[in-house]
Amino acid sequence: xxxxxxxxxxxxxxxxxxxxxxxxxxxxxxxxxxxxxxxxxxxxxxxxxxxxxxxxxxxxxxxxxxxxxxxxxxxxxxxxxxxxxxxxxxxxxxxxxx
Amino acid sequence: xxxxxxxxxxxxxxxxxxxxxxxxxxxxxxxxxxxxxxxxxxxxxxxxxxxxxxxxxxxxxxxxxxxxxxxxxxxxxxxxxxxxxxxxxxxxxxxxxxxxxxxxxxxxxxxxxxxxxxxxxxxxxxxxxxxxxxxxxxxxxxxxxxxxxxxxxxxxxxxxxxxxxxxxxxxxxxxxxxxxxxxxxxxxxxxxxxxxxxxxxxxxxxxxxxxxxxxxxxxxxxxxxxxxxxxxxxxxxxxxxxxxxxxxxxxxxxxxxxxxxxxxxxxxxxxxxxxxxxxxxxxxxxxxxxxxxxxxxxxxxxxxxxxxxxxxxxxxxxxxxxxxxxxxxxxxxxxxxxxxxxxxxxxxxxxxxxxxxxxxxxxxxxxxxxxxxxxxxxxxxxxxxxxxxxxxxxxxxxxxxxxxxxxxxxxxxxxxxxxxxxxxxxxxxxxxxxxxxxxxxxxxxxxxxxxxxxxxxxxxxxxxxxxxxxxxxxxxxxxxxxxxxxxxxxxxxxxxxxxxxxxxxxxxxxxxxxxxxxxxxxxxxxxxxxxxxxxxxxxxxxxxxxxxxxxxxxxxxxxxxxxxxxxxxxxxxxxxxxxxxxxxxxxxxxxxxxxxxxxxxxxxx
Numbered sequence: 001x002x003x004x005x006x007x008x009x010x011x012x013x014x015x016x017x018x019x020x021x022x023x024x025x026x027x028x029x030x031x032x033x034x035x036x037x038x039x040x041x042x043x044x045x046x047x048x049x050x051x052x053x054x055x056x057x058x059x060x061x062x063x064x065x066x067x068x069x070x071x072x073x074x075x076x077x078x079x080x081x082x083x084x085x086x087x088x089x090x091x092x093x094x095x096x097x098x
Numbered sequence: 099x100x101x102x103x104x105x106x107x108x109x110x111x112x113x114x115x116x117x118x119x120x121x122x123x124x125x126x127x128x129x130x131x132x133x134x135x136x137x138x139x140x141x142x143x144x145x146x147x148x149x150x151x152x153x154x155x156x157x158x159x160x161x162x163x164x165x166x167x168x169x170x171x172x173x174x175x176x177x178x179x180x181x182x183x184x185x186x187x188x189x190x191x192x193x194x195x196x197x198x199x200x201x202x203x204x205x206x207x208x209x210x211x212x213x214x215x216x217x218x219x220x221x222x223x224x225x226x227x228x229x230x231x232x233x234x235x236x237x238x239x240x241x242x243x244x245x246x247x248x249x250x251x252x253x254x255x256x257x258x259x260x261x262x263x264x265x266x267x268x269x270x271x272x273x274x275x276x277x278x279x280x281x282x283x284x285x286x287x288x289x290x291x292x293x294x295x296x297x298x299x300x301x302x303x304x305x306x307x308x309x310x311x312x313x314x315x316x317x318x319x320x321x322x323x324x325x326x327x328x329x330x331x332x333x334x335x336x337x338x339x340x341x342x343x344x345x346x347x348x349x350x351x352x353x354x355x356x357x358x359x360x361x362x363x364x365x366x367x368x369x370x371x372x373x374x375x376x377x378x379x380x381x382x383x384x385x386x387x388x389x390x391x392x393x394x395x396x397x398x399x400x401x402x403x404x405x406x407x408x409x410x411x412x413x414x415x416x417x418x419x420x421x422x423x424x425x426x427x428x429x430x431x432x433x434x435x436x437x438x439x440x441x442x443x444x445x446x447x448x449x450x451x452x453x454x455x456x457x458x459x460x461x462x463x464x465x466x467x468x469x470x471x472x473x474x475x476x477x478x479x480x481x482x483x484x485x486x487x488x489x490x491x492x493x494x495x496x497x498x499x500x501x502x503x504x505x506x507x508x509x510x511x512x513x514x515x516x517x518x519x520x521x522x523x524x525x526x527x528x529x530x531x532x533x534x535x536x537x538x539x540x541x542x543x544x545x546x547x548x549x550x551x552x553x554x555x556x557x558x559x560x561x562x563x564x565x566x567x568x569x570x571x572x573x574x575x576x577x578x579x580x581x582x583x584x585x586x587x588x589x590x591x592x593x594x595x596x597x598x599x600x601x602x603x604x605x606x607x608x609x610x611x612x613x614x615x616x617x618x619x620x621x622x623x624x625x626x627x628x629x630x631x632x633x634x635x636x637x638x639x640x641x642x643x644x645x646x647x648x649x650x651x652x653x654x655x656x657x658x659x660x661x662x663x664x665x666x667x668x669x670x671x672x673x674x675x676x677x678x679x680x681x682x683x684x685x686x687x688x689x690x691x692x693x694x695x696x697x698x699x700x701x702x703x
Binding site for chain 1: 154158191192301308309403405407523527
């Protein structure tokens with residue numbers, strides 16, 4: 001998909017320095033709060049931009065709500081909105097426990 | 099005529115606002131589907147355009163791409179009167195991102211922008227929004243509305259009519275996503291609602307709907323309800339449609355003298371096209387139930403519950419909605435796959451969709467099951483063998499689709515040339531809401547009408563061609579000497595291994611254009627005028643003409659797996675931009691269906 005044609009007012013997302021522990025390697029518990037340290041550069045730039053627009057940015061709090069049935073995606077609350085994200089994303093977000 | 103654009107995030111309530119503004123004066127462009135259509139309607143002297151929801155002007159999914167391309171075009175057009183950006187007052191900060199991007203765009207083009215903050219009925223009482231502060235800060239009209247209750251709509255309508263073009267700015271903005279995000283956060287803290295408007299209630303409901311124990315049980319119950327509703331709720335409507343078609347057919351016949359015109363109207367129009375119309379209520383009910391589930395906020399939860407199981411087969415939780423729509427028709431299902439970010443999972447979903455037991459297969463299933471499967475009852479009549487056969491055919495489609503996508507996924511992972519881009523799964527969970535019934539009813543009606551209009555043209559054309567080939571050169575009652583008989587006998591050897599004679603072969607051949615033509619073709623060929631309405635009598639004719647239970651089972655398997663729909667192939671071509679994909683899909687589905695049908699015939703013979 002050609003996203004660049006439609007993002008004249010946007011710039012490439014800022015390069016984030018890898019720090020913190022990967023969310024996928026953190027013992028996630030329902031009710032726990034984490035702070036986003038960085039987003040991995042292994043993700044495509046359009047995906048990183050979308051994450052930023054949805055509120056997944058450095059310093060943002062991430063509250064774990066639950067894991068879904070069948071060992072499915074995790075559900076997190078971020079900036080007043082609830083999102084479900086799978087392991088491909090939890091292994092690209094670096095966090096520290098609050 | 100000047101245009102008004104309605105834009106907003108998914109689930110911001112813009113479609114409800116669109117319905118409020120346009121009433122019944124609206125049309126659905128292209129084939130309908132879940133969140134992928136562009137709709138237009140009339141509001142006084144203006145044309146209102148409702149685009150698919152998008153989070154940003156940098157699209158990530160093909161449906162967002164449709165929205166953003168449309169926005170670009172209309173923002174630059176001098177025919178655009180105003181752009182209405184719908185924000186969700188209950189998720190204010192996230193909604194502000196798109197508004198801030200649109201403000202930059204509208205300043206550049208001079209097109210006036212109006213911010214309509216929706217869901218105020220839910221915000222009021224719990225919190226408040228400082229509209230005056232926002233107006234001063236953003237320098238655009240900001241109006242609080244509730245598309246559900248109608249609150250604030252007169253003010254919005256007045257603003258749309260009176261808003262003046264902005265003085266266009268010459269320079270491009272240097273805003274970055276990060277700077278816009280920070281500004282959205284500041285605006286939210288300064289002027290937005292304080293505290294969580296919804297989250298506590300949403301969490302309590304998710305405790306139940308997404309619990310490890312109740313979640314899958316509720317999901318299964320809802321799916322059973324959905325399929326049950328397609329059959330039971332649609333039944334009275336189907337009977338009504340069938341009765342109307344029959345009455346009209348009889349009335350028309352009685353007013354026409356004997357001859358070619360009467361034969362044509364009876365056999366091609368009423369027997370052919372009429373038998374397709376009978377199944378339109380099922381499509382309407384399916385759209386209605388999917389609309390209810392989507393509006394209530396449950397559909398996103400269903401996608402999440404199914405994400406892990408579907409991932410095993412190379413699909414995503416987001417494939418669930420397209421595959422569910424596929425049980426009405428593969429065309430909206432393939433279009434609904436646009437909502438999937440991952441090109442690979444989107445492609446696999448498009449391949450899986452035509453295997454779902456679409457409503458076009460139902461008349462064929464009903465005909466053959468009622469004629470060749472005994473109505474033996476079990477569990478005190480709660481389950482019948484015929485019902486079980488229906489379930490088996492639905493399951494056959496789903497299982498085959500999952501095997502095919504699983505194989506393709508594994509092959510593509512091993513082959514660099516076949517590997518496609520994959521993106522992570524991220525789904526926003528919308529708040530639970532009571533569905534807006536009138537709006538959903540109206541949407542379902544419009545979508546069904548669009549479906550009939552699009553598919554009907556193909557079906558009518560096929561009915562006319564089949565009738566002409568069966569009628570000429572010797573007229574009615576001389577099918578055995580018609581052009582169709584010559585064609586049928588030529589292709590008979592192809593269908594002989596499945597235990598089918600030339601008439602059934604012709605039915606199968608014509609239904610490669612559209613499956614639902616099969617019943618009408620057989621009806622025409624066996625000289626029945628009311629094929630679609632008297633399925634049992636047609637099934638009796640089939641057994642009298644030598645069809646056995648084994649060949650009926652083979653034929654059912656063939657219909658469950660074959661790619662018999664020109665419109666679906668055309669949509670696959672459009673969505674993939676390649677002739678290669680639909681060609682390969684057609685050939686491989688046909689080989690698979692033919693082989694499985696022949697094997698089934700020989701097993702049950």
